[in-house]
Amino acid sequence: MTTQQYPWPNGKRACISLTMDNMGEAADLNRGLWPKDKPIGSHFSVTEKLPLMLDILDKYHLPATYFVEGWNCPIYSDTIKHVQSRGHEIGFHAYQHEVWKNLDAETEIGNLNKSVEGAEAIGVHYKGFRPPGGLVTERTLNLMKQKGMNYLSPAADRPALVDGVAMVPFQWESIDAYFYMASTAALRKGKGDTEEPLSPQVLKDRLFRRIDEVVGEGGYLALLFHPFLQTEDEKLKVMEEVLEHLASKKENTWLAQCKDVANWIHENPGAFGNDPGWDKAEWKKN
Template identity: 30%
Template sequence: MSAVRRHKEVIDMPYVGTLCVTVDNLGRAAQIGTGEAVRPDLEEPGLKALPRLLNLLDEVGITATFFVEGWNGLHHPDALRSIASRGHEVGLHGWVHEKWATLTDDRREVLLYDGTAALRNVGIEPKGFRAPGGYRGSRTAQVLRELGYTFDSSVEPETENAPLEVRPLLEGLVTIPWHWDMIDYYQYHMHPDGERSPAQLLEHYNSRLDEAIRTGGLVTLIVHPFVSFTDGGDRYTAVRDFLSRAVAAPDVDVVSAGQLAARSLTREHGVTAGTAAQ
């Protein structure tokens, strides 16, 4: 069942939780950025896991937003085209996964222009951006707007722990927020209590979704191909079970970041969400 049809079915319910499904990182881009690698690798675990991830999204009927580093436009154009050909959105995630908040404004502008050009050169017109490391930093939103982007999915220190709310930025973009605890990498490698098990991750994800259903709130999921999809084991099963539960639930609206942004922009222009879904 498609995300669009699901949206039509649940839009009139009084309390609807929204799950926004996103994917981060591809290839050796991050390792190139840190100096751990110097060339692309077709055997990179996340790259090899991409077909398994795409097949799962097909199986459950979800459209996701993939935030990929612009470097992949040069070195893995076929992988990017495979994502787009399956109906998913492709957004920009820096050039080689730089620590975005530590860069100068000028350096961010260079990387935004180069990353956008690299994606456009393989036939992809990115509309969304997520800052590597999470934080958008200054001037980024202005440059994104100049480049034709419509939404940003980064975080701001002053609001990163607040309830998630899609809202407009002064620069004319929509922001699609998220929380750290809904990232698979965070649960397995950054959790303050130590590495979580797949069963603990699934329990936490489900509790967050239950809360969103009760309050009509938003949950943004961030998964990484190299973290949860390198084999058919427990990590893969946890994500599969969570997504399957969300899709089957009549009170959950499962959307991509771009779909969520489009809905918000449509409402800003005076058209109801129900009309926009038609």
């Protein structure tokens, strides 16, 4: 995988964003996996894992963007406001982690409206959207702009400006779910890997290499960690080692939240073009 060299602020050679996705039980509720008799609002990933991740971010002085499902705004409002108060960006991640590209028009509009309204009620104003599944419909960009969002974080190869919306992409091979989840077997197979989940050590080795490549080539990279996947001490330790390695690149790398990358793309449209190189790979088995 190669990248393209772009002009970044203050003479920085490359740009890397640290991101997180998914909060609590939103996705399980949408898929019918959450037990009907089990209370909501105290998911282990929110109460146990997220605080540890935030402390690691503080330790290395790293700003992050956390893409959160809109359902969480009234349920975990204190947590969301706390994350924001610690200097991190809150982004939009559907209402209950619906695969966005599959939504019909009525559902898409309703999903967006209730999510934005719920966020604004607790003082969160989304600037960007990371669509579950990585892709969107032909309506999405215009709908986002109507809601005041100026960037999309899709599955794609490179930053771009499309119809007035900045593309601040992620790549599947740079997220922990690609390595750890049994349900992403089809995605791994499609990209030349084993269908079996990969170890934390493999994640560490590959992300170290990818960070070094991007810094060397002057490109852009979004790293992604999910709180609900930090289920073992080894995984949390590997995440910290990756972030420590990332922090060591600060001298010549712009470590930026997605909203700041988006603003830079908007300010320098000629440097990024209008083709992000969409990745249409299916992320999981049907």
